[in-house]
Amino acid sequence: MLGIEVEASRSRQQRLWKALSDQSLDALVVTQNEHVQWLVGPRYEWKFSPAAVLFADGRVVLVAPNEAPEAAAADDVLTYEAQWLCTLRNDQRAASSDQVLKVLREASGLKRLGVEFSSYPVHLSSQFEAQLVDIEPELYRQRRQKDADEIAKIRMAISGTEKMYEKAREIICPGINELEVFNQLQAAAVMQYGEALTGTGNDFASGEMGGPARNRQIEDGELYILDLGPAFRGYFADNSRAIAVNGKPTDEQQEAWTYIMKVFAHLESVVKPGKSCKELFLEVQEILKAAPIGEFPHHLGHGIGLYPHEAPHLNSCWDDTFAVGDVFTCEPGLYDAKLRFGMRLENDYLVTESGVENLSPFKMELA
Amino acid sequence: MLGIEVEASRSRQQRLWKALSDQSLDALVVTQNEHVQWLVGPRYEWKFSPAAVLFADGRVVLVAPNEAPEAAAADDVLTYEAQWLCTLRNDQRAASSDQVLKVLREASGLKRLGVEFSSYPVHLSSQFEAQLVDIEPELYRQRRQKDADEIAKIRMAISGTEKMYEKAREIICPGINELEVFNQLQAAAVMQYGEALTGTGNDFASGEMGGPARNRQIEDGELYILDLGPAFRGYFADNSRAIAVNGKPTDEQQEAWTYIMKVFAHLESVVKPGKSCKELFLEVQEILKAAPIGEFPHHLGHGIGLYPHEAPHLNSCWDDTFAVGDVFTCEPGLYDAKLRFGMRLENDYLVTESGVENLSPFKMELA
Numbered sequence: 001m002l003g004i005e006v007e008a009s010r011s012r013q014q015r016l017w018k019a020l021s022d023q024s025l026d027a028l029v030v031t032q033n034e035h036v037q038w039l040v041g042p043r044y045e046w047k048f049s050p051a052a053v054l055f056a057d058g059r060v061v062l063v064a065p066n067e068a069p070e071a072a073a074a075d076d077v078l079t080y081e082a083q084w085l086c087t088l089r090n091d092q093r094a095a096s097s098d099q100v101l102k103v104l105r106e107a108s109g110l111k112r113l114g115v116e117f118s119s120y121p122v123h124l125s126s127q128f129e130a131q132l133v134d135i136e137p138e139l140y141r142q143r144r145q146k147d148a149d150e151i152a153k154i155r156m157a158i159s160g161t162e163k164m165y166e167k168a169r170e171i172i173c174p175g176i177n178e179l180e181v182f183n184q185l186q187a188a189a190v191m192q193y194g195e196a197l198t199g200t201g202n203d204f205a206s207g208e209m210g211g212p213a214r215n216r217q218i219e220d221g222e223l224y225i226l227d228l229g230p231a232f233r234g235y236f237a238d239n240s241r242a243i244a245v246n247g248k249p250t251d252e253q254q255e256a257w258t259y260i261m262k263v264f265a266h267l268e269s270v271v272k273p274g275k276s277c278k279e280l281f282l283e284v285q286e287i288l289k290a291a292p293i294g295e296f297p298h299h300l301g302h303g304i305g306l307y308p309h310e311a312p313h314l315n316s317c318w319d320d321t322f323a324v325g326d327v328f329t330c331e332p333g334l335y336d337a338k339l340r341f342g343m344r345l346e347n348d349y350l351v352t353e354s355g356v357e358n359l360s361p362f363k364m365e366l367a
Numbered sequence: 368m369l370g371i372e373v374e375a376s377r378s379r380q381q382r383l384w385k386a387l388s389d390q391s392l393d394a395l396v397v398t399q400n401e402h403v404q405w406l407v408g409p410r411y412e413w414k415f416s417p418a419a420v421l422f423a424d425g426r427v428v429l430v431a432p433n434e435a436p437e438a439a440a441a442d443d444v445l446t447y448e449a450q451w452l453c454t455l456r457n458d459q460r461a462a463s464s465d466q467v468l469k470v471l472r473e474a475s476g477l478k479r480l481g482v483e484f485s486s487y488p489v490h491l492s493s494q495f496e497a498q499l500v501d502i503e504p505e506l507y508r509q510r511r512q513k514d515a516d517e518i519a520k521i522r523m524a525i526s527g528t529e530k531m532y533e534k535a536r537e538i539i540c541p542g543i544n545e546l547e548v549f550n551q552l553q554a555a556a557v558m559q560y561g562e563a564l565t566g567t568g569n570d571f572a573s574g575e576m577g578g579p580a581r582n583r584q585i586e587d588g589e590l591y592i593l594d595l596g597p598a599f600r601g602y603f604a605d606n607s608r609a610i611a612v613n614g615k616p617t618d619e620q621q622e623a624w625t626y627i628m629k630v631f632a633h634l635e636s637v638v639k640p641g642k643s644c645k646e647l648f649l650e651v652q653e654i655l656k657a658a659p660i661g662e663f664p665h666h667l668g669h670g671i672g673l674y675p676h677e678a679p680h681l682n683s684c685w686d687d688t689f690a691v692g693d694v695f696t697c698e699p700g701l702y703d704a705k706l707r708f709g710m711r712l713e714n715d716y717l718v719t720e721s722g723v724e725n726l727s728p729f730k731m732e733l734a
Contacts, residue, residue, distance in 0.1 A: 046413070047675065049485075084684035086665040088676035090507045093485035117489040118416075118460035122482065122499055125492060132489055140457045182563065183554035190546050194582040200563065215561040298453040308414065309455035317451035 001152035002233065004041035008149040009073030013039055013054060016135075016142050020114060023133055027107065028054040028114040029100060031093075031121060034234065034306040035139055036062070042069040043198075043234050048082055049092040053103045063099040065092070078103065097123035104128050144303055144311040145325035150235060151350060154304065154327055155359060157237035158348055160189035160197070161228045162362050165241050169363070172243050174220040178204055181226075182213035189230045199231025201308065202238070206245060209335050209342060220246045222340045223253060223366070227331075229308055236308045238329045239360050242343035249366040252293055253343070256334045257366055259291035260345050263300075263332040264364075272355045277312045277320040284314075284332060294334025294342055301329040304348060326351040327359070368519035369600065371408035375516040376440030380406055380421060383502075383509050387481060390500055394474065395421040395481040396467060398460075398488065401601065401673040402506055403429070409436040410565075410601050415449055416459040420470045430466040432459070445470065464490035471495050511670055511678040512692035517602060518717060521671065521694055522726060524604035525715055527556035527564070528595045529729050532608050536730070539610050541587040545571055548593075549580035556597045566598030568675065569605070573612060576702050576709060587613045589707045590620060590733070594698075596675055603675045605696045606727050609710030616733040619660055620710070623701045624733055626658035627712050630667075630699040631731075639722045644679045644687040651681075651699060661701025661709055668696040671715060693718040694726070 016028075016039070030036055030052045037043045040062050044050045051063040052074070062074035065082035080095040082088060089095065101124060104110055110128075114135035125132065146154065167188040172181065182204045189197055204213035207222035218224060227240040244253065263284050271280065281300045288296040303310035304327055312320035312328055322328075327350050335342030343366065348359040383395070383406070397403055397419045404410045407429050411417045418430040419441070429441035432449035447462040449455060456462065468491060471477055477495075481502035492499065513521065531552040538551055549571045556564055571580035574589035585591060594607040611620065630651050638647065648667045655663040670677035671694055679687035679695055689695075694717050702709030710733070715726040 084666075085682050087669045087680055087682050087684070088674070090674065090677065091504070115489065117493075119486060120489050122484040122487050122492065122501065125489065126484075126499065132493065134489065137458070179557050179561065180554075183550075183557055186553065187547075187550035190550050190580075194546065196549065196567065196579055200567075212563055213557075299451075302454050307455070307457065310457065313454055315452050315454050317454070 001149050002156060004069070004071040005149035006041060006071055006073045008147045009039055009041045012142065012147065013058070013060065013073065016138065017054075017056070017058075019138050019142055020135060023112070023114065025112050025114040025133060025135075026056055026110040027104070028135060029104070029120065029124065030054070030116060031096075031119050032116055035116065037234055038139075038143060038306060040074050041072045047088055049096040051096050051100045053100060055107065061103050063096050063103075065096075093121050094123050097121050100124060101127055140310065143305055145323065146305060146327045146350075147325075150305065151327065153233055153235040154237065154348070156193065157230060157232040157235050158239065158359050160192045160230045160232065161237050161239040161360065163188040163192040164228050164230070165226070165239075165362060168226055168241070168243060172218070172224060172245060173247075174245055175217050178206060178213040178216050178218060181218075185226070185228065186230075193232050197230045197232070198234055199229060199236055199308070201229035203227035203240075207341050209333075209344075218245050223249075223343055225342070225344050227344060227346065234306050236304050236306075237348065238304050238308060238346060239348060240331055240344045240346035241364065242345060242366055244367045247367045253339055253366060256291055256294050256339060257343060259288055260332050260334060260343060261364065262287050264330065264345070264347065267330050267349075268356060268358070271322055271349070271351065273322055273324050273351060273353065275322045277314045277322060278316055278318065281314050281316055288332060288334060291334055294336045294339060296333055297335070298333065299331075301331050301346070303328045322351050324351055324353055368516050369523060371436070371438040372516035373408060373438055373440045375514045376406055376408045379509065379514065380425070380427065380440065383505065384421075384423070384425075386505050386509055387502060390479070390481065392479050392481040392500060392502075393423055393477045394471070395502060396471070396487065396491065397421070397483060398463075398486050399483055402483065404601055405506075405510060405673060407441050408439050414455055416463040418463050418467050420467060422474065428470045430463050430470075432463075460488055461490050464488050467491060468494055507677065510672055512690065513672065513694045513717075514692075517672065518694065520600055520602040521604065521715070523560065524597060524599040524602050525606065525727050527559045527597045527599065528604050528606040528727065530555040530559040531595050531597070532593070532606075532729060535593055535608070535610060539585070539591060539612060540614075541612055542584050545573060545580040545583050545585060548585075552593070552595065553597075560599050564597045564599070565601055566596060566603055566675070568596035570594035570607075574708050576700075576711075585612050590616075590710055592709070592711050594711060594713065601673050603671050603673070604715065605671050605675060605713060606715060607698055607711045607713035608731065609712060609733055611734045614734045620706055620733060623658055623661050623706060624710060626655055627699050627701060627710060628731065629654050631697065631712070631714065634697050634716075635723060635725070638689055638716070638718065640689055640691050640718060640720065642689045644681045644689060645683055645685065648681050648683055655699060655701060658701055661703045661706055663700055664702070665700065666698075668698050668713070670695045689718050691718055691720055
């Protein structure tokens with residue numbers, strides 16, 4: 001499940017076509033690496049410019065850099081030369097587009113094409129006449145519902161954060177440098193995955209609401225918010241813990257923590273398919289307003305997947321409803337100068353038929 | 368020099384316009400993050416979708432995520448909302464394009480637009496009628512010549528590899544895991560930069576020609592090729608050293624090494640502005656053909672900058688000529704099963720008026 005799952009990609013192709021069925025599209029052209037991975041299987045680094053053409057009859061052509069991948073949910077694979085004598089070309093998108101153009105021209109009667117408006121290259125739009133329809137919003141809608149192969153990769157990504165927090169609790173003490181913490185935590189995730197990470201976020205600044213690791217020694221009395229977003233083969237985890245640097249949270253910090261914990265208890269008791277995400281956000285605002293100290297100025301959470309933030313949105317700016325297959329974060333926080341500077345705790349959840357499964361059931365305490 | 372250098376960006380804008388002067392362009396629209404950084408200054412992570420509009424009269428408008436940056440080589444800054452209550456939007460390119468569209472519509476008489484064909488969004492091409500001209504090839508041509516602010520960042524990137532090799536020579540011994548080497552080397556570069564890397568390549572597989580770090584213990588007798596490509600604020604270093612895992616290179620390994628070293632001596636004696644890169648490549652092929660063992664199957668080198676491989680190309684597939692301001696790699700290699708599995712040594716050079724400066728003058732030896 002951690003490699004390329006051809007059947008899963010095929011089912012995503014079918015799901016996408018079904019969702020687009022009222023658009024009368026003759027074919028889809030996809031050029032974003034995440035969408036190639038999601039629909040066809042292989043993951044290509046940002047340095048490469050793959051593409052995929054999906055026809056309405058189900059046929060799929062992958063345009064791959066250099067050579068055909070070991071596995072792909074495609075009927076045909078064309079390649080383009082991404083490198084010459086090992087040197088990466090700077091005109092890869094043009095070369096990849098030449099192959100897509102060939103595929104489009106060989107097919108007949110393509111009048112309406114579904115494309116990603118963010119990235120459909122002019123090499124194609126200026127050479128192949130067709131009505132263009134933006135399928136990017138639908139791609140994001142469909143990406144929201146995670147399949148078993150995706151959930152497996154996300155679980156692996158999350159298992160990296162578990163090891164990172166174990167390491168953090170072992171090494172954090174007054175005087176340690178934030179960069180040293182960053183390095184040791186990245187290393188813990190690499191050892192867990194058995195390979196390099198594909199993402200190295202998020203927050204490693206102590207005594208702050210967030211921010212990157214700095215060349216700075218952490219101080220006695222601070223809370224250290226570690227919001228960790230390592231990615232495994234493209235899929236992001238996103239968890240947070242707050243750790244008392246001196247191992248002795250103050251009474252105020254400890255009291256704030258109990259209000260944060262109420263949010264998780266509430267979520268686990270009310271979230272199931274059909275629950276409004278915005279409503280949950282507003283309920284949590286009420287819970288946290290009752291806390292004797294601290295402000296809660298940000299979202300409650302968001303979906304995770306091939307991009308760090310996806311639907312569903314636990315946020316008053318959107319109006320989503322929880323559905324089976326959602327994988328989302330819950331990250332209540334309370335911040336105040338007196339809390340030096342506060343705390344954010346974040347778990348990842350999977351929405352099931354009857355409720356939620358906590359995908360990050362590891363230690364939540366401040367010390 | 369390691370931050371945003373407004374004057375340098377302004378001079379790049381002028382250089383680009385000069386190179387495009389015969390194209391009768393009314394404005395340029397740039398949406399790739401590297402090109403926004405190169406022309407306007409601020410570096411935005413891949414998660415964001417900035418843009419810049421450059422008018423023929425020199426006026427520049429930056430479209431920035433969320434808020435105006437601290438500094439920018441722009442006359443006006445418009446912002447788009449990349450996040451709502453901290454949640455990243457999945458439709459950022461559409462939001463950014465709305466602002467670009469406003470800028471284009473407020474200007475009058477824009478008939479010919481220079482754009483990056485790889486990435487100019489349909490949000491713009493479908494909404495604003497203009498003749499489109501591909502400026503991406505010219506952008507890459509202009510990026511080749513590095514300015515002082517870019518060379519400063521590349522020097523910093525390279526200083527990371529120096530620390531990485533020092534650490535490698537300290538820790539490499541039979542039995543150490545490739546992932547452990549990867550982790551300790553990344554950490555060394557982070558400490559040198561004082562911040563997280565923006566790139567973490569390249570080759571960390573021992574006893575191979577290349578490849579990522581694996582969950583594997585390195586073995587007595589192998590040569591460990593460490594081809595290191597950390598990036599500092601977007602700018603890539605690219606160096607390689609080969610280290611005898613047991614500290615005792617064989618006579619065959621040592622002899623092959625002397626042929627590799629001849630390449631550097633040759634390069635340093637012949638490269639200056641006007642020298643053909645392809646000719647150098649062919650000369651080096653001859654030098655390495657004379658080696659009693661090993662094959663040299665790849666390029667000799669390439670430019671480095673905001674992408675790992677740029678012009679000039681020390682490669683028979685291109686026909687470039689060295690010019691002042693080139694920053695390029697020289698990476699001769701010899702590979703053979705008997706060398707377990709060979710070596711590649713790589714330095715970065717700057718082309719000056721009279722020759723080259725070696726930007727990575729640190730230990731080359733196998734042990």
